[in-house]
Each structure stands twice: as structure tokens, then as C-alpha cells.
Amino acid sequence: MHTLIRKRMAWWLALLVVFSMLSAAPLAQTQSAAAATPPRTGIACTTSTSPTPTFNLTTKTGYIQLPDSTTMFMWGYSEGSSPFQHPGPVLCVNQGDTVMVILQNTLPEAVSIIFPGQQNVLANGVPVQPEYTLGALSSLAPTAAANGGSITYSFVASNPGTFLYESGTNPRKQVGMGLFGALIVRPTMGAAFMYNRADSQFTPVEEFLALLSEIDPYMHQAVESGLPYNLNNYKVRYWLINGRGFPDSIADNYASWLPSQPYGALVRIHGYNNNVSDTLNYHPYPAAVRFLNVGTEDYPYHPHGQNGLIIGRDGRPLEGPAGQDLAFEKFAVNIGPGQTWDVIFKWYDAEKYDPVTNPIPVTLPDPATLVHGMYTSASPYLGIMGPLPPGTMTQNQCGEYYVISHNHALYQITSWGVTMTGPVTYLRIDPPLPNMCP
């Protein structure tokens, strides 16, 4: 079952998998690590009591499912006694918190955690220093010993923003095996802001994670078998978003058929309203996406159809010394290894087409003559389901729009050769409230 057989699935098979999705998967309530009722889409935070949040991270081994039907052996950080998960829990804390992370190591080699972007990190109360073995650097931070060791890291989360946490011990191997996660520091202005700037406000239920990573299957196979692996042979075959490949990426958080991959990547929003003549005022703020790259390659991510406003990078707001706004609009978001990018974006229903009051001023083709994709609403109008040709099926629920959003290095949106998988997801735009969307 764990042998890495390259299974070249036909694309239509992958489509069949998609057909089983978005069918309102029930939320798994057994994952106690996250909030009691995690959101179906968006960031599922693991929290602890402010101002001294404490997280117990235990290294575990486990398996994840990949889009070519491969089952991949992984290492990971799990919360306390929770089962293996990939990636590690999304730790959400508040600016100024004294964060304590207690690492318990069950793996057969020493492991550590580093917190890039955090200052004055302590390990067992002592400032973090590298470890040396026989005079050679062996870890960027003090370790928890193999097979049961423990160590406690602590730091004050001084800066709001998006950060990685990851192994600092033989990171090429250990981070590649899955020892990483995301850390979100909320600013003192509140959880609806990315930074302590009024212009960083977003709609809280429209906050999303895009944690991009990669897998060399031969390294994982060697580690599972207890064999050495020459990292000069490192070659990535799988790329993931939030620990999943498309189409699993668009399934809900905690989808029941992905028990060790809790985080979905579907970006589900409402249109943004800043038009004073608009009668809708329930949605005055944009959506937010936190991009992170824990791999070794650039990930040039691009959401189709709109620019993002880049407001922060590596846990620092883009601003001048006097607080001048240095945010800039960009189409492709090219996240380098180890970087994080904080992006807000607005989706406008610019023309507000309506079949009665504002019809599209062209003759629409007969739906019977069109090829309909599996998420078609068979109508160009937001919130309206058109007539589908007989025999056609759709996963569309309420006339919502779908826009693809994906890594634009096309060789990276594969799973060992199975194209159009990997770091791909959808932007889903729901019709204005009240709507019929489940």
C-alpha cells in the first residue's frame, strides 16, 4: 500500500473524484485540536488562552493521500495527543502574547522547531543557540532528543503577520518530511486586521491560507524504510496547497475522507460592495489570503481574473518609516522559499448584470450548444441557475461563480505527472445575501 507506484490516472477519473465533492461534507467534530466548530472554508485556527498561549506539539508519523492515489509517508507536528496531521496546526496568537510551544518528540532522531521572524526565542528558558555535533552545525535550535525527548520554546509575538514554524534540524530532510506549519499573529487592532493599519481590515470569515509545499517521494520512501537518502538526488514530484492537491484542495476543512489533511483551500467569498449607490451594505471589507512557501522553489501563484493588493511580506507591513502606505497591486504572487505574503483582494460585480433590469447586451448562445463544466450554473448571471441540457450534471449550488486560482509554474501543478492536480484551487463567489447557497 505504501509503495510509490506511479499511477497515471486519466483526467476523467480525477473528475469523478471531484463529482463527490462540494456535496456539503459534514464537519468532522472529532478533531479537538482546532476550534470547537471549525469553519468549512477559510483558516481553521488552533488557539490557546491569551496572553500566555501554550501549544503542545508532538512529532508523529502518518500518511496523506495524493491526487494520483499514492499514499505518502510523512512526519508532522500534531497538537497534544491528536492524531497525525499535515501540515501542522495553524497556530493563531495575539500580538504581545508570550507564546509557549512544548515539543514532544516521538521520532527516531532529534528534532527542533525554529520560528523565523520571531525575536529572542528561548529554549528551556535560555536564548536559542545552534547545536553542534563534533564541531559541525547539526541544528539551528536546541533539539528534543530522539524517541521521547522534550523541549520548550517561548517567545513574545512582537509583530503581527504571517509566519512559518518549521524544523531547524536537518531541515532539508525534516521540513521536506512535513515538520512545518503556519503561525498567525493578530495585531493589537484586532482579528479583523492583518496589521496595525486601518487599511488592512478584512472580512473575518473571508480569511484564507495558502501554505505551499512540496514532496520528493523517494526521500519519503527511504525514511519510511529506515534507509539513508542522498539529498543530492532530491527531486520534487508533488506540490501541495495546505497539504492537499487538487481536487482535494477544494473540499471543506476536516473533510471526512481526508482524515490527516484537515485544511481546505477553497476561497469562498461574497462580492465586495463599495458602491455608495449599492443597496447592499453587509460586506464592506475585502477578503484576505496569507501565502506561505515552505518549499525550496519559487511558487508563482496567480488567481485568475483579478489583482491582489500586497500589504505585507514576511510578517512586516509594507509601509514607509512614517507609516506611508507602500502596498502595491500585483497579478501573480511569486512567493519565494521561506517567504510569506499577505494579500487582500476585492471582487466587484462591476456591471451588475440582471436578466430583467440589466441584461447582458449580446445574444447569448443556446445552452444546448455549449460544453458545460462540472461547476456550471448554465447562466451568466450571478445567483441564477440556467437550464442545463438534458443529461448534463453540475456541482453548482446557487448560481455561484468559480474562478480558478493556481500555481502558474505549470510543471508544479502535477502529481508525479498527473496534470491539473497539486496547488490549484477555486475562488468561489457566492451571490449576495440572502441567497439559497447551502
Ligand SMILES: [Cu+2]
Ligand atoms: Cu492560470
